[in-house]
Amino acid sequence: MAKENALTSLVNEGEIKPSQRRSLSEETADKLRELILLEKLPPGMHIPERDLAEVLGISRTPMREALRILESQGLVDHTPTRRSRVANPSVDELAQSMKVLATLEALAGELACTHASDSQITTIAALNQCMVEKSEVMSSIDFFKTDMNFHTSIVAASGNAALVDTHAKYNARLWRARFLSSRRKLGRATTLQQHQDITTALQDRNVADASRAMRDHIETAIENLFMTRDKQESFE
């Protein structure tokens, strides 16, 4: 059938990587997440677990577990009749998730001020410096990955395991939206300035500034999200 052919073609594009300790479910969740973020599995598409498992050469059991993982990250949801489909969040829904993310990161900035070790702050500052120096030569994707790394490092420096965990879930859910947002030309200069503000606040261990700088940074991303919807702009 046509569906199977379409699915088969996309598995051959990537290479299957065997791994050591990770379970098939987790590997599969990673593969599917990538396929979703690249829109190889487009938003709203139904996922028949039997067929997709067959295409990936696994049984339904780990496929089902992978779908649960993605569901908990908000990348997959269920129809009233339990059929899985790729999440297709509206801009408003993405903005709501980002609003929560902004709050989580503000908390992370606050906690990091008192909890982070000097070496952690040094690492964060180094990531910031790296982005400043190489912003002209980095590709969108590399710039973005460093950006994400910067944020994740701050959350890790908060020393709050629950926060790290929940932040990771929101990050997974919002990865694509943030990437699109960061690709906007206007964004990069603003991003660098805001990162500098965050870094400075952390170095000063100024709780109020760090919290506010983190929140403002994500709020800007929310604005970008709406702007991206309202008008198409040029990308780099």
Add this chain to the structure above:
Amino acid sequence: MAKENALTSLVNEGEIKPSQRRSLSEETADKLRELILLEKLPPGMHIPERDLAEVLGISRTPMREALRILESQGLVDHTPTRRSRVANPSVDELAQSMKVLATLEALAGELACTHASDSQITTIAALNQCMVEKSEVMSSIDFFKTDMNFHTSIVAASGNAALVDTHAKYNARLWRARFLSSRRKLGRATTLQQHQDITTALQDRNVADASRAMRDHIETAIENLFMTRDKQESFE
């Protein structure tokens, strides 16, 4: 489909439950959650999925899914070798989760000020009033359930689906700790005052007050948590 003939409706009336939407996995997760919160399954206990499934009369498949659900709520952990066990969070870990909860609820209060309908605020105020009037006659558990209902209603009034979802997970994770905290005699009067502050702020739709009142309320619960650890006190 909409039309049913007379015979069918007569036969079905009163006999047939419309549709059993709840899966065994979800029911099992609920049962296990209860067992964990009642410490019938004590913290740190290993959970051999085969045996426990047999005890509950189900197969391993839904049991495994139930364990994944509880894991995503933080009520179950995994050892490095993947064996499930009941989570046994330290007071510090619980405090960290509550710190995140405080932030989430502060956001909920903030959003509820601008998003909640008048009737939602009326409902919230009614819950508050109910606790004030009946605090003397309610059992610990009923008082606590109303308390939880009050909080959940505010989060729902925020209109932010992601926030509702994440809050529900933290609530599940912290249910027991919050219950123990709320059982402290000293807590009830403070709780009522703080609930009143929250209610007033919401009725005034005062964003800053609502946010602060929500945060303060949970911060008090964190303090209670540590006090409960440090010295045993009398309970009602």
Add this chain to the structure above:
DNA sequence: TGTTGACACATGGTATACCAAATTATGAAA
């Protein structure tokens, strides 16, 4: 021609079987 209802099939939920890894028990050697 449009509606309806029965039947076939698609799909997710559950049970069971099997395997590999990890844990525990065993026993021989020091």
Add this chain to the structure above:
DNA sequence: TTTCATAATTTGGTATACCATGTGTCAACA
């Protein structure tokens, strides 16, 4: 008695089979 290698057992991960229900198709009928 202690230690360590190894066998026996337990346990979680995966595959497969079966079942219940939802969904679509098409023929019969008004």
